[in-house]
Amino acid sequence: MFRNRRLSIRAGNLLLIMSAVAILLLPEKSISATVKGVVLDEDGYSLGGVNIVVVGMKRGASSDMDGNFVISDLPEKQVVLRASMLGFKTIETNLDLSQSPEATVQIVLPFDAIALQELTFEIESEKSSVGNDGAERMEVLTSTDLETRSSDGGLLSALASGSGLDTKPCALCGAAGIGMQGLDPSYTEITVDGLPVLSGLGAMYGLDGISVSDLSQVEISKGGSRGDGGSAAMGGAVNLVTTTTNSDLKILPNGSVSLMAGETGRHRLSGEINVDGGGSPLRLSGSYASEPDKLDRNHDGLTDTPSYQRFNLSATQTRPFSGGMLSGRVRAYTENRFAGETHWTEDDRGSALVYGRDINTKRFDAGGRYVFPETRLGRFSTDAAYAVHEQDSYYGSTEYDAKQLIGIARFSFERDWSGEHSSLIRGQYRYEDYQDNLSLGSPTDRVDQIPGLLVQQEWKPSVFVNMRASLLNEYYEEDGYVLIPRASLLYSPTDRWTFIASSGTGYRTVTLFSLDKAAHAGFDNVIIPGQLKAEKSLGGSFTTQYQAANLERAFSFDITGFYTRFENKVILGFADSHSGAVYYKNATDAFTRGGEFQASYAFNPGWNFRTNVAFTDVQYEESSEWRREELRSLYTAGFQVQREWQLSGWRSDVQFNLFGPQELPEDRDRDQSPTFVTVDAGVAKSLGRYTVRLQLENLTDYVQPDPVLVADEVSGKRVDAAMIYGPQLGRTVLVTISADFGSNN
Secondary structure, eight states, rough: EEEEEEEOHHHHHHHHHHHHHHHOOOOSOOOEEEEEEEEEEESBBSSSEEEEEETSSSOOOEEOOOOOOEEEESSSSSSEEEOOOTTBOEEEEEEEEEOEEEEEEEEEEOBTHHHHHHSOOOOOOOTTTTOSSSOOOOHHHHHHHHHOSSSSHHHHHTTTTSSEOOOOOOOOOOOOOOEEEEEEEGGGEEEETEEEEEEEEHHHTTSSSSSSEEEEEEEESSSSOOOGGGOOOSEEEEHHHHHEOOOOSSSSSSSEEEEETTTOOOEEEEEEEEESSSSEEEEEEEEEEEEOOOOOTTTTSSSSOOOOEEEEEEEEEEEETTTTTEEEEEEEEEEEEEEBTTOOEEETTSSSOOOOOEEEEEEEEEEEEEEOOOSOOOOEEEEEEEEEEEEEEEEEEEEEEEEEEEEEEEEEEEOOOSSSEEEEEEEEEEEEEEEOOOSSSSOOEEEEEEEEEEEEEEEEEEEEEEEEEEEEEEETTTTTEEEEEEEEEEESSSEEEEEEEEEEEEEEOOOOOHHHHHHHHHHHTTOOOSOOEEEEEEEEEEEEEEEOOOSSSEEEEEEEEEEEEEEEOOEEEOOOOTTOOEEEEEEESSSEEEEEEEEEEEEEEEEEEEEEEEEEEEEEEEEEEEEEOOTOEEEEEEEEEEEEETTTTTTEEEEEEEEEBBBOOTTTOOOOOOOEEEEEEEEEEEEEEETEEEESSTTOOOOSSSSSSEEEEEEEHHHHHHGGGGGOOOOOEEEEEEEEOOOOO
């Protein structure tokens, strides 16, 4: 049982805003320096379209067709220029602008013959025995990608435009995860630095507080073929690589701060700072976000979007230790979230007369890694993590208190046997303890102690072929030893074409805490007619990739088809419109199938077009009849246009999102939800160390036409969770101001 403590925020908000403004207005050393230069290849020819950025600052430029570039409004001190371009090696150049505020530089980029292939292959955050060009299909979003795509500084908004990613939040619960290949987010294994400390509702109610500034990159693997993705990665795996400190930092403290405010009252303050941590810099970051008001623009009596307050604090540090490298991180997160009838007060918590979902979350997680000094035998490392997640909630009159403990330890050995063969062997132990207060037909509490052993082998018989196979052996109390084989094959006959075939199995135990559907539908009127069995899957996918680039433009596309069969897949069902109950049970048979297409086209000066389309069909067998799973869109699509003016510091983008129909339960006014389109737009301006961004969400002001709050003959008003399929909050205006201070050089 956890006590609800709703905080008073008015005075706190004023203090936070005043603090942010004070930091933004701090005086800084003169920023009148200018760098002019030219970029050439090894043969002396000029290179256009090269990205030149000032490391540690949001300043940069793109070289014109003659290779020339100019970066102004720089501080008069030492800076580092980083020049990069597809097909060439990245070069860093040191400049001392304190001696000469007007510098001229010539940058020569060496050719990189395998750079194009590396973009097609996997890019990993750290060196491993399987190399940086593995056989699996992987999408990597760098810190720059995340900051550019995020509308509010948070992770989920940065992923919202991704192809085949379901991050659409539930309008009544606010929960959002990362779903893939037609499956809800609970089928995605989310790891932090490779460790699965975010799982179940821990991901649903823990992702919102993660800032993109806390991540150096996000690695997305779709489908269940990645060997170290985890046994529960049936839909895919997402690895969040945290931002660490740099031992080369010379000027401390340094960092950044960002303040967002919206016309609905929504606001967010976040910042990070690097300080002296006893010989190795310590990175501290924090964020506070709030939507303080119960908004009801469509006047239906329900909140259009959840009101919330959330706090997030984290710290990371990496330092040499005993000849190796030791890294650690801690994170604390709290949130109060409400959605329901707008006249609800705290006195109505648990009331059957005034409906409200009042959800309180507390979370703490910590992790660490030690990489031993490299030996002749290979590379050794050990990892450990701990997480505790608490929920203190009311869904209408139903109280839902839950607590989840996760402990993970693993030891890894990696070795490159030759240029063709490499191996990974990993022993691991996972402890999970889940307890709640629900009394249902099937027990919901459980404790799992899961030892496991992963063996992975990679073989590169030629420069065109890469094969990887893995076998994960885990022990579960219900089913004993569970073998999870996975394999993938990559064939790249040219620098432009790549073909990837992959397959694998999956396994996961089931509790209500592990179901994304439960967060969406709520825990009131839940029926579980029998014991929920562990889910198992067997699936595969085939991908065709093409990309071509020259000095003026770059084009790429990716087509993937997938199919996954399930045993004991848990299905959410809705009773008739009068009872308002939801039930969970294992289907005798189920599958998901579909395809995804994404393409991008970029050309000078600064234009970038991206499009994606995903078709998914999820069906299950019930009473010898096949039915489509409800609450799943049959298709989605997106189209984004970006334009960047490097010399003037302007950037603009427009995002179109199409959501296809989803099946609705019987006894509703319609069989399917309508197809709808939302549009988001933004414009940003860089002013030295400052950046100002204007964001328009849901520009077309679309709101779903069907009511969610309905009249019931037995219990009066109730929420029909099956009818929560689209946005209920219309157009929203957000303004963000961010600034860097100090230097990372």
